[in-house]
Amino acid sequence: MYLFLLLPVVWLLIFKYWPMYGAIIAFKNYRPADGIFGSEFVGLYNFQKFFKSVYFERTVVNTLALSLYSLVVGFPIPIIFALLLNSVRSKTWRGWIENVTYMPHFISTVVMVGIMMRVFDVYTGLVHNVLEIFGIRWTTDMFIGDKNFRNLYIWSGVWQGTGWGSIIYMAALSAVDPQLHEAAIVDGASRWKRVWNIDLPAIIPTITITLILRFGSIMSIGFDKVFLMQNDTNIAAAEVISTYVYKVGLKADSGMQFSYSTAINMFNSIINLIAISTVNAISNRINGSGMW
Amino acid sequence: MSIAKVGVSRLKRKNKIGITTGEKVYYFVVNLCLAVFFLLILGPLINIVASSFSDSDAVGKGKVLLWPVRPTLEGYAAVFSYKGIWRSYAMTTFYTVAGTLLNLAFTLSAAYPLARRNLPLKKPVVMLFMFTMLFAGGMIPGYILLKNLNMLNTVWCMILPGLISVYNLIVCRTFIQGIPTDIEEAAKIDGCSDIRYFFSIVLPLSKTVIAVLALYYAVGHWNDYFSAWLYLTDSKLYPLQLILRTILIQNSFDPESVTTEENILGNKSLQDLLKYALIIVSSAPILIAYPFAKKYFMKGVMVGSVKG
Numbered sequence: 001m002y003l004f005l006l007l008p009v010v011w012l013l014i015f016k017y018w019p020m021y022g023a024i025i026a027f028k029n030y031r032p033a034d035g036i037f038g039s040e041f042v043g044l045y046n047f048q049k050f051f052k053s054v055y056f057e058r059t060v061v062n063t064l065a066l067s068l069y070s071l072v073v074g075f076p077i078p079i080i081f082a083l084l085l086n087s088v089r090s091k092t093w094r095g096w097i098e099n100v101t102y103m104p105h106f107i108s109t110v111v112m113v114g115i116m117m118r119v120f121d122v123y124t125g126l127v128h129n130v131l132e133i134f135g136i137r138w139t140t141d142m143f144i145g146d147k148n149f150r151n152l153y154i155w156s157g158v159w160q161g162t163g164w165g166s167i168i169y170m171a172a173l174s175a176v177d178p179q180l181h182e183a184a185i186v187d188g189a190s191r192w193k194r195v196w197n198i199d200l201p202a203i204i205p206t207i208t209i210t211l212i213l214r215f216g217s218i219m220s221i222g223f224d225k226v227f228l229m230q231n232d233t234n235i236a237a238a239e240v241i242s243t244y245v246y247k248v249g250l251k252a253d254s255g256m257q258f259s260y261s262t263a264i265n266m267f268n269s270i271i272n273l274i275a276i277s278t279v280n281a282i283s284n285r286i287n288g289s290g291m292w
Numbered sequence: 293m294s295i296a297k298v299g300v301s302r303l304k305r306k307n308k309i310g311i312t313t314g315e316k317v318y319y320f321v322v323n324l325c326l327a328v329f330f331l332l333i334l335g336p337l338i339n340i341v342a343s344s345f346s347d348s349d350a351v352g353k354g355k356v357l358l359w360p361v362r363p364t365l366e367g368y369a370a371v372f373s374y375k376g377i378w379r380s381y382a383m384t385t386f387y388t389v390a391g392t393l394l395n396l397a398f399t400l401s402a403a404y405p406l407a408r409r410n411l412p413l414k415k416p417v418v419m420l421f422m423f424t425m426l427f428a429g430g431m432i433p434g435y436i437l438l439k440n441l442n443m444l445n446t447v448w449c450m451i452l453p454g455l456i457s458v459y460n461l462i463v464c465r466t467f468i469q470g471i472p473t474d475i476e477e478a479a480k481i482d483g484c485s486d487i488r489y490f491f492s493i494v495l496p497l498s499k500t501v502i503a504v505l506a507l508y509y510a511v512g513h514w515n516d517y518f519s520a521w522l523y524l525t526d527s528k529l530y531p532l533q534l535i536l537r538t539i540l541i542q543n544s545f546d547p548e549s550v551t552t553e554e555n556i557l558g559n560k561s562l563q564d565l566l567k568y569a570l571i572i573v574s575s576a577p578i579l580i581a582y583p584f585a586k587k588y589f590m591k592g593v594m595v596g597s598v599k600g
Contacts, residue, residue, distance in 0.1 A: 001405045001408070001411060001486055002405070003487075004401045004402070004404055004405045004486075004490070005401075005402060005405050005406075005417060007398065007401065008398050008399075008401060008402035008456060009402075009417065009420070011398065011452075011455050011456065012420060012421060012424070012456070014437075015434075015437070015452060015453055015455065016424040016428070016429070017424075018429075018433075018437055019428065019429025019430065019433035019434045019436075019437050020427070020428070020429040020433070021429070021433075022429050022432075022433030022434075022436055022437060023429040023430055023433045025432070025433065025436075036436070081326075081329070084322050084325055084326055085326065087318075087319070087322055088322065088323065088326065089319070093323075096330070097326055097330050099583075099586070100330060100333055100334050100337075101329070101330070101333055102586065102589075103333075103337070103579075103582060104333060104337075106511060106515075106575075106578045106579075106582060107515075107575060107578075108514070108515030108517065108533055108536075108574075108575070109515065109517065110515075110517050110533045110536045110537050110540065110541065111536060111540070111571055111574060111575055113540070113541055114536065114540030114541055114567065114571055115336060115340065115571060117540065117541065118340065118343075118540075118564075118567060118568065118571070119336050119339070121564075123352075123354055124351055124352060124353070124354040124564050125354070126335065126336055126339040126357070128354050129339075129354045129355065129356065129357055130357065132354065133357075159332070159333060159336075162329075163333070164593075167590055167593045167594075168593060171593075171594055190314050190315060190318070191314075191315045191318045191319070192314075192318050223518060224517065224518055228537065228541055245430070245431055245432075246431060246522075249431055249432045249435075250431070250432070250435065250522065258432045258436070261430075261431065261432050262430055262431075262432045262433060265430035265431055265432065266430060269427055269428065269430065272426075273426055273427055276426060277426075
């Protein structure tokens with residue numbers, strides 16, 4: 001039995017736990033020649049450096065802004081979508097909507113950003129071409145300047161993720177006992193009233209869990225999409241913690257500051273850990289069952 | 293007419309009346325909202341397909357909407373003649389196939405023992421895996437590790453760091469736990485060893501979850517760009533997504549890769565057309581697999597959501 005576990009656990013220790021040990025360079029002044037253990041210990045210097053730098057406020061604000069914006073917009077839309085889709089009666093139409101809206105989920109981030117740049121292209125994009133029919137000139141380059149960055153990031157996320165995000169609610173909705181609906185019909189409840197009084201309550205537990213998970217990752221905005229959307233003109237809005245970690249750590253022209261980058265990374269991980277633990281404790285109290 | 297029948301017919305009538313009045317408005321509004329959303333998603337997708345089959349002049353002048361204008365295969369010809377794309381396509385295929393096989397081997401071999409009811413030390417090992425979902429060493433320590441292992445700029449750095457996704461491990465374990473214990477007891481009485489039980493009973497019974505995991509891992513590898521960006525500098529090893537980034541997002545074309553007679557470097561319209569065709573070519577495997585794989589993908593969401 002343990003033979004099966006041997007390789008996976010060895011892998012786990014090397015590729016997951018060794019880097020955790022390696023993260024102690026956050027408290028050191030890491031130099032490759034001295035190694036992780038041998039490098040000079042500097043205490044909280046790297047953390048203090050980050051807290052004092054102008055990037056602290058900027059990256060934390062940008063990260064929070066993106067995740068709160070996506071919480072307000074990206075969280076309710078799949079729920080509304082699922083409720084609407086669930087009351088569609090034609091099976092064919094419903095199948096079409098599902099097939100088309102789930103598809104963007106599988107598009108890679110690079111292609112997704114590529115599609116955005118195509119669609120919003122000032123001269124040849126779909127938006128330009130459609131507006132031209134109505135005689136409107138499209139001159140806004142969405143990627144220039146930091147004004148549109150957040151809208152673009154969030155609404156492209158809605159475009160890509162709504163269908164897929166609704167699956168979990170659709171599953172909960174399909175578990176609703178049809179007798180409830182039949183009884184409500186007999187009592188004269190309109191379709192809308194049934195959505196409000198039967199369907200919505202049925203998915204409240206699922207909504208609670210997904211909402212809790214969202215709050216747990218409030219400070220983690222993934223690297224990929226933000227980084228791909230960044231350019232010199234929008235960087236004031238587009239620098240988040242994860243991209244900044246990369247920039248100070250591995251980008252050749254910002255000095256390969258390994259220890260400093262790791263300290264910022266660790267600061268973020270600790271906030272995330274606190275967030276998810278808090279949220280789990282709250283969930284334990286409310287639902288009587290947390291995630292662990 | 294019996295009382296029951298009267299009741300039923302009255303119910304039916306009521307039903308009909310309900311549908312003809314307020315319900316009609318409700319269904320109309322619902323379908324309208326969904327139709328708008330449906331078109332907002334489908335429109336850009338169709339526009340990209342249509343553009344990719346149009347001629348470069350029409351694309352460059354911004355004339356393409358939802359149907360190809362003067363259909364040609366010019367864009368695809370440009371993609372085919374661009375050398376860097378094909379090498380990276382082959383590399384990505386390799387990372388996806390080799391990576392997914394190793395992912396499956398490791399995930400299944402960890403999930404099987406952890407799905408057992410009474411394995412001593414099971415709890416701490418599960419905790420060991422779960423903890424990595426909550427906390428990780430971070431970008432730089434991971435980079436230093438690969439550097440010290442001399443794995444930077446090798447195919448290993450594309451495969452090994454993500455060998456097991458703990459989320460997938462949990463999905464897999466939940467599934468294997470669902471296999472009835474009677475089968476195991478019967479097999480044990482017949483003298484079946486753990487290893488043989490795994491290969492001749494657990495694996496064949498887990499086909500569904502294996503398909504789910506394989507699809508999740510494969511899509512992950514196909515779309516992965518982060519690890520290549522961090523760990524690879526040798527352009528021979530670049531996966532497709534990195535090449536896509538230079539062309540689609542940075543809008544830069546490598547002069548050495550261009551073999552076509554037509555000079556793509558100075559021709560903006562052709563560059564735009566190539567981008568459309570490239571989006572299609574690079575997403576083709578996933579789009580082709582999608583109709584067949586959809587139910588497995590959805591199953592993955594369900595199994596995962598049961599465990600929270």
